Amino acid sequence: MKHISSRDNPAVKALAKLACTAGKRGAPVLLDGVHLCQAWLQHYGAPDQAIFDVERLSQPDIAALAAAVPEASSLALDARLMQSLASVESGQGVAFLVTPQVLPVPPVVDENCVLFDRIQDPGNVGTLLRTCAAAGIKRVFLATGTAAAWSPKVLRSGQGAHFALAIHEHADLTALLPRLQVPLVATSLDGARDLYEGRLPERCAWVFGHEGQGVAAELLAAAKLKVLIPHDAVAVESLNVGAAAAICLFEQRRQALHGSRR
């Protein structure tokens, strides 16, 4: 395995730059830490490049990763160089450079899915991906203006959800509408039905919106069903988007799992 100890090495410089920029469309991204790298290997095979802390190559979990990656695409870096790539204070001594596949938008969407309408905060996007995966959702569409799914912060709060989901980034949600063969369901503070009144569709396209502005008017108008979470509106104006999504997706899951006894 090639060993690099100079900060001026072009490969190291390029990696350091990548480590602090969010992934542009189709561009490579840096997965940081043992779990993310293991998950990538398991789901997609070898990375474009694997980068190891030379001092930690003998650690069992790191050694297993090194053994699983072709040597030609592996680099061993001095500890201080490796640390400069880590997205958290104490890096785990391994990172993969990978290119997430850009998935084609299916011509017809007839499964339970979630649309992210310009959700800005990376922590919210990561938590939402994690909640979607936990609720059994398999496909999500992230509108342009949503935090980049494969950025370090979103990856960290996603806790592996990225590998359980088909993630369509830079999605044009308006263009998606004619392809939906499931009803569009939005949360809304007015003109909406109580979430707990009556049944939710077994399969639908949920749309959750921008932290300040909510779901775009155009999408709201296209929603077949608008639901209101009956919260204490005297206490707070609204719920955090991640909390609202968790409540909606798990109410749907509750009805699916325990439906006959509603």
Next chain:
Amino acid sequence: MKHISSRDNPAVKALAKLACTAGKRGAPVLLDGVHLCQAWLQHYGAPDQAIFDVERLSQPDIAALAAAVPEASSLALDARLMQSLASVESGQGVAFLVTPQVLPVPPVVDENCVLFDRIQDPGNVGTLLRTCAAAGIKRVFLATGTAAAWSPKVLRSGQGAHFALAIHEHADLTALLPRLQVPLVATSLDGARDLYEGRLPERCAWVFGHEGQGVAAELLAAAKLKVLIPHDAVAVESLNVGAAAAICLFEQRRQALHGSRR
């Protein structure tokens, strides 16, 4: 109103230091922005000190705040000094220095309430406070080791929840147990009942735990009821603590609001 234009003014230096440190027990904290200051005025009256951007004193919402605060405790700062205090990139031109009251722990707790067991992330703590308020909870206990409730990040993600809740910080949760006259309920991945099987107590003390470690063993052992959110465990190991709490608190709320039709 006293007008300050020097960065070296001792009052400005002290405020700048406060603006970036999380609130220690009983210490003053800085509330940043129109909404938080309005909410403080409405709930607790005049602040220890009110600080205004001298260039924005004629803005109606800022002027209204200035009129409501005794002049002796008001300061007008040059815009650049004011900006150095703001916790977000574009400050709103007003901040209050306040001392949140340290509430005595009630001898008996017989209401629906939430215990935060060392939740580290300020965004999670703020979201959780907001979710608690939205679910109609009135009292929360934050164990030592939980992010400081009145720190800028927690205030920001709380979105006003601080003013709808009695917040007990630095709580000793173990010492609280004998005072609970409602059952302690914890989420747990094993030995737990499905959240959606059977009814939840109308009033209980929910405990939500540390992002990595979950609820402390001692508290888990004291729980009268352990519930499991039936998530897709193949997809992700667990839910974010804020999402889990939203699901639990709103399932309880659903049962309370729509109980007869379960």
